[in-house]
Amino acid sequence: MALPIINAPTYEVAVPSSKEKINYRPFLVKEEKILLLALEDGTAGALNAALKQIVNNCTYEKLEVDKLATFDLEFIFLRIRAKSVGEVSTLSLLAEDDGETYVEVEIPLEKITVDFPKDHTDTVKLTDTIGVVLRYPTYETLAEMNDLPDEMSGVERIFTLMSKCVDRVYDAETVHERIDFNEEELETFLNSLSPQQFADVQKFFDTMPKLQHQVKFTNPKTKKKNTVTLEGLQSFFA
Known part of the structure; x- marks a missing residue:
């Protein structure tokens, strides 16, 4: 008798550049293995290949990942990651007002968007x-x-x-x-x-679009408010 298969939930997201709506699912163990092996390798090539493979798998191979803009691929990966291991990422950010204090800040991944500058055109x-x-x-x-x-x-x-x-x-x-x-x-x-x-x-x-999120927090030492702009996929993970 065959073992039961656990069906993963399906979600919908729009590709930022094209607005095309696609379906995706969370990571499974096989995708987590791909990511862990790439992190263990540590090279940019391995990480990039893992990112493409995971997005390809989790979008049911409906996307041409090799043709996706970098910011599209990063955005979709971030959505997949949020549904897989938690929708909040905790980062330690440097308070710019004193340049020495690090503050733990929770980043809601679902609120991260791709910023399209108004004067940008292809x-x-x-x-x-x-x-x-x-x-x-x-x-x-x-x-x-x-x-x-x-x-x-x-x-x-x-x-x-x-x-x-x-x-x-x-x-x-x-x-x-x-x-x-x-x-x-x-x-x-x-x-x-x-x-x-x-x-x-x-x-x-x-002026190319980029994954971007503005974070506001207070330095506990100086009580001053700080604003930090995070850009690019790696900025959203410790």
């Missing part, structure tokens, strides 16, 4: 007729960036990230999809930008 108009549409970096993109040579300059890294995130280029007559041009053609196009146009494209990355 479409950059370069001239009256020419523009570029960008796509968000994925965890795969970040892994590729981490593999770049250490001696590569900051400018070269920005240029490389930019080239990886160009989705399409348009002019008055044609929309050029990414599959329509090669790396050399893209490099020539980006090198033809003026400094201001390059800065306009870079603004997409500078």
Whole structure:
């Protein structure tokens, strides 16, 4: 006789960038093993792979996790984690008013959202007729960036990230999809930008949505109020 299977509850959440509603379930022991092994390994590659695998498993393999923006993946993982091991994360935060006192603060994970700056756009108009549409970096993109040579300059890294995130280029007559041009053609196009146009494209990355939550607490020593802004997935765990 087969052993009984315990059915996990199902929840719904909207993907921040697309607003698409998806179903997800909490961690099971097999996902917890994946996470623990990645934490034991300690490398960024192992943690990123675990994050993608867990989200893929817990969303019933309905999402293309390799194509998800980093903030989308982190947000969904946070929701899964909240339903799995507790909806509150306790952190020890440094009080900035004296720079030495740490205060334990409870963070309600369900209240953490993705912040979309009002001036953020994925479409950059370069001239009256020419523009570029960008796509968000994925965890795969970040892994590729981490593999770049250490001696590569900051400018070269920005240029490389930019080239990886160009989705399409348009002019008055044609929309050029990414599959329509090669790396050399893209490099020539980006090198033809003026400094201001390059800065306009870079603004997409500078204003990119991020997992963010503002925490307010009182320093017990000085009695002064502090405000700390947490950003990125790792900020929400001790």
